[in-house]
Amino acid sequence: MRALGESARAGAAALAAAPRALKDAALAAAAAAIRSSAAQILAANAQDLVVARARGLGASLLDRLLLDAGRVEAMARGLEEIAALPDPVGAVIADWTRPNGLRIQRVRVPLGVIGIIYESRPNVTADAGGLCLKSGNAVILRPGSESVHSSAAIHACLERGLAAAGLPAACIQRVPTTDRDAVRHLLAEMADYIDVIVPRGGRGLIERVQREARVPVIGHLDGNCHVYVDRDADLAMATAIAINAKLRRTGVCGSAETLLVDAGAPRGHLAALLGALLDAGCAVRGDAACQAADARVTPATELDWSTEYLDRIIAARVVDGVDAAIRHIGSYGSAHTESIVTGNTATAERFLAGVDSAIVLHNASTQFADGGEFGMGAEIGISTDRFHARGPVGVEQLTSYKYVVRGAGQIRPG
Amino acid sequence: MRALGESARAGAAALAAAPRALKDAALAAAAAAIRSSAAQILAANAQDLVVARARGLGASLLDRLLLDAGRVEAMARGLEEIAALPDPVGAVIADWTRPNGLRIQRVRVPLGVIGIIYESRPNVTADAGGLCLKSGNAVILRPGSESVHSSAAIHACLERGLAAAGLPAACIQRVPTTDRDAVRHLLAEMADYIDVIVPRGGRGLIERVQREARVPVIGHLDGNCHVYVDRDADLAMATAIAINAKLRRTGVCGSAETLLVDAGAPRGHLAALLGALLDAGCAVRGDAACQAADARVTPATELDWSTEYLDRIIAARVVDGVDAAIRHIGSYGSAHTESIVTGNTATAERFLAGVDSAIVLHNASTQFADGGEFGMGAEIGISTDRFHARGPVGVEQLTSYKYVVRGAGQIRPG
Numbered sequence: 001m002r003a004l005g006e007s008a009r010a011g012a013a014a015l016a017a018a019p020r021a022l023k024d025a026a027l028a029a030a031a032a033a034i035r036s037s038a039a040q041i042l043a044a045n046a047q048d049l050v051v052a053r054a055r056g057l058g059a060s061l062l063d064r065l066l067l068d069a070g071r072v073e074a075m076a077r078g079l080e081e082i083a084a085l086p087d088p089v090g091a092v093i094a095d096w097t098r099p100n101g102l103r104i105q106r107v108r109v110p111l112g113v114i115g116i117i118y119e120s121r122p123n124v125t126a127d128a129g130g131l132c133l134k135s136g137n138a139v140i141l142r143p144g145s146e147s148v149h150s151s152a153a154i155h156a157c158l159e160r161g162l163a164a165a166g167l168p169a170a171c172i173q174r175v176p177t178t179d180r181d182a183v184r185h186l187l188a189e190m191a192d193y194i195d196v197i198v199p200r201g202g203r204g205l206i207e208r209v210q211r212e213a214r215v216p217v218i219g220h221l222d223g224n225c226h227v228y229v230d231r232d233a234d235l236a237m238a239t240a241i242a243i244n245a246k247l248r249r250t251g252v253c254g255s256a257e258t259l260l261v262d263a264g265a266p267r268g269h270l271a272a273l274l275g276a277l278l279d280a281g282c283a284v285r286g287d288a289a290c291q292a293a294d295a296r297v298t299p300a301t302e303l304d305w306s307t308e309y310l311d312r313i314i315a316a317r318v319v320d321g322v323d324a325a326i327r328h329i330g331s332y333g334s335a336h337t338e339s340i341v342t343g344n345t346a347t348a349e350r351f352l353a354g355v356d357s358a359i360v361l362h363n364a365s366t367q368f369a370d371g372g373e374f375g376m377g378a379e380i381g382i383s384t385d386r387f388h389a390r391g392p393v394g395v396e397q398l399t400s401y402k403y404v405v406r407g408a409g410q411i412r413p414g
Numbered sequence: 415m416r417a418l419g420e421s422a423r424a425g426a427a428a429l430a431a432a433p434r435a436l437k438d439a440a441l442a443a444a445a446a447a448i449r450s451s452a453a454q455i456l457a458a459n460a461q462d463l464v465v466a467r468a469r470g471l472g473a474s475l476l477d478r479l480l481l482d483a484g485r486v487e488a489m490a491r492g493l494e495e496i497a498a499l500p501d502p503v504g505a506v507i508a509d510w511t512r513p514n515g516l517r518i519q520r521v522r523v524p525l526g527v528i529g530i531i532y533e534s535r536p537n538v539t540a541d542a543g544g545l546c547l548k549s550g551n552a553v554i555l556r557p558g559s560e561s562v563h564s565s566a567a568i569h570a571c572l573e574r575g576l577a578a579a580g581l582p583a584a585c586i587q588r589v590p591t592t593d594r595d596a597v598r599h600l601l602a603e604m605a606d607y608i609d610v611i612v613p614r615g616g617r618g619l620i621e622r623v624q625r626e627a628r629v630p631v632i633g634h635l636d637g638n639c640h641v642y643v644d645r646d647a648d649l650a651m652a653t654a655i656a657i658n659a660k661l662r663r664t665g666v667c668g669s670a671e672t673l674l675v676d677a678g679a680p681r682g683h684l685a686a687l688l689g690a691l692l693d694a695g696c697a698v699r700g701d702a703a704c705q706a707a708d709a710r711v712t713p714a715t716e717l718d719w720s721t722e723y724l725d726r727i728i729a730a731r732v733v734d735g736v737d738a739a740i741r742h743i744g745s746y747g748s749a750h751t752e753s754i755v756t757g758n759t760a761t762a763e764r765f766l767a768g769v770d771s772a773i774v775l776h777n778a779s780t781q782f783a784d785g786g787e788f789g790m791g792a793e794i795g796i797s798t799d800r801f802h803a804r805g806p807v808g809v810e811q812l813t814s815y816k817y818v819v820r821g822a823g824q825i826r827p828g
Contacts, residue, residue, distance in 0.1 A: 102778055109800075211628075364516055373826065388630075391816070402805070405773060408778075409648070409778070411778075
């Protein structure tokens with residue numbers, strides 16, 4: 001593991017100095033290698049699936065693990081999209097001149113070496129490898145044991161991309177063992193070699209990483225997202241947003257988990273909203289007012305307000321106006337993504353300022369919580385941390401900066 | 415301690431929503447309270463000094479602990495200068511509109527609750543309290559036991575400032591015990607109440623905090639800063655910069671600790687540089703070439719290249735051009751602040767790009783490593799981390815951001 005860390009440091013130094021063209025060439029060659037190795041990747045994935053079924057993995061885990069021709073092509077295209085993004089490294093993000101003539105620039109630089117610990121989805125190998133490469137960071141990938149063959153096959157394509165561009169293989173390394181101890185080493189003993197850890201997976205993995213890591217972590221825990229329908233909402237817009245926020249995809253972190261409806265909303269709005277969700281096949285667990293509005297609503301318990309269902313279930317509650325909605329979200333939310341639907345600009349601004357979440361929206365679906373939808377390109381996840389990166393973590397969020405100061409012989413008086 | 419944490423959370427919520435005028439009024443009132451309480455602050459400081467002398471604290475620690483009328487006035491003026499800074503909270507740091515009409519803004523928000531653990535200098539109470547207040551963060555201050563009376567007296571003035579502005583006292587709290595266990599509690603058990611820890615003090619304190627903290631840390635370790643004098647340097651400029659970088663103040667983290675001189679520099683430059691430092695009363699520990707250039711130079715050992723003297727001592731070495739200088743700094747430096755003196759722009763750019771430090775300068779003294787000199791106002795230190803904040807940590811660096819998205823009913827397709 002130490003040797004891995006030392007070569008990652010060397011890879012990081014090479015990559016920090018690599019011009020954009022070299023990094024983009026590596027990404028393009030890796031995409032081509034993935035396309036031309038599709039058969040091998042799918043064969044490796046079939047091996048993983050045999051083991052996973054024998055271990056009795058559930059259907060949703062099996063689905064995450066499964067690759068098919070479309071998913072392989074999506075990985076290749078993802079790398080090409082990352083290549084098309086602007087290079088964050090070297091970008092001047094602030095530039096000013098002091099009265100003494102010193103010109104100060106804040107310039108983006110890579111973070112250094114990034115450790116990625118992930119579960120199930122083998123495509124993270126390509127996504128995370130590509131994002132780290134573009135942002136000039138060396139990466140040490142630690143895929144879950146369930147995707148060991150798939151991840152190795154994909155990693156081999158990334159290595160071919162690096163080789164084609166003349167970049168060292170140490171830029172994208174993979175922990176060669178599925179030993180659980182490897183994670184402990186990465187978290188605790190590799191602090192000299194790793195600048196930041198990004199965990200991707202279930203709550204158990206992320207909590208373990210946050211507990212044990214001796215280096216900074218970019219983590220994202222629950223997405224317990226809310227849609228608040230205000231008294232001044234347009235009912236058709238509110239219904240469309242609630243349905244989309246909950247049901248477009250229920251397994252993503254930006255899907256809505258609780259619907260809050262203003263007690264001051266016009267008579268019939270509550271029943272119409274709940275009816276639309278129920279008619280669309282969503283179970284609703286509501287408070288007394290919601291149960292009274294539609295007989296199909298089942299009772300919500302206290303636990304429902306803080307549950308991330310990731311399923312066709314939504315909690316629903318009537319609240320006394322925007323301030324009560326802000327308080328409910330403050331008490332039960334996970335500071336991920338929340339939306340207000342209202343025609344009243346003052347109410348909207350109150351919500352946008354008062355809700356302390358990574359993403360707050362007015363009159364739009366919570367399912368826009370996505371780096372691609374934000375125009376940031378691919379992302380490594382949505383951070384619910386307040387430190388360093390918050391919200392979608394794309395190539396810019398995988399950088400640090402330094403100050404470059406140009407003078408003409410200035411010395412400091414005093 | 416839990417009660418302290420819970421009230422800090424409430425203070426943070428109040429402060430996050432506080433308009434600039436309220437925060438600035440609290441800062442102005444605190445400055446006035448410090449001026450009118452100067453006698454009490456100095457009396458409390460005298461108590462601390464009696465205890466410190468009895469404990470046998472060294473002269474430099476006693477000097478850091480000592481307050482006088484000038485230092486008290488400087489604290490008051492520091493708070494007024496913080497009040498004059500722009501409010502970082504609410505600043506829109508990015509603003510774009512997507513093809514679907516969604517308008518996305520990245521808006522600065524406070525980090526939340528900041529824990530500051532510091533040693534000796536009682537003025538940190540005012541500086542850190544003021545910076546956190548301005549940046550909308552609640553703060554829990556944990557002064558060292560040696561400054562317990564001084565810090566309590568200064569903290570009382572900050573509380574009077576908060577009260578005058580109608581802000582809760584919980585915005586700036588002080589751990590009421592000097593029990594060493596209190597630090598452990600802050601670091602490990604208060605993770606739910608503290609968003610980031612800032613340690614200020616010696617290496618021992620900072621390493622302990624980095625080791626034990628269960629929340630993010632903004633730390634700054636050594637400032638082992640370098641001046642590299644290139645073959646194309648103007649000798650007069652190089653001499654002035656070397657003298658200033660080393661000797662203007664030797665106890666600050668931006669003072670130079672190693673002088674690197676290009677082997678290709680014109681004959682006589684090395685001797686002139688070393689002679690100027692020696693004549694100014696600086697001891698020089700050098701390699702064989704430096705010893706040959708001036709008989710007063712004593713031999714440097716390997717340890718000297720990585721030592722932060724914070725004293726009238728400098729290490730000196732002849733290196734083979736800019737690339738060797740970059741390699742020396744990469745091996746021995748602490749990634750704080752380094753300067754190149756050269757008239758050759760290409761060489762300068764090579765150094766500025768190749769040296770991976772928080773601050774890299776061309777033709778200017780390393781002693782400009784300071785938030786005030788950067789025009790950022792007061793600072794809480796110079797971060798040598800790569801994560802979140804790097805370089806001077808001022809009010810902007812004590813913030814996070816959130817995304818505010820304004821739509822017209824957009825739902826996400828697909």
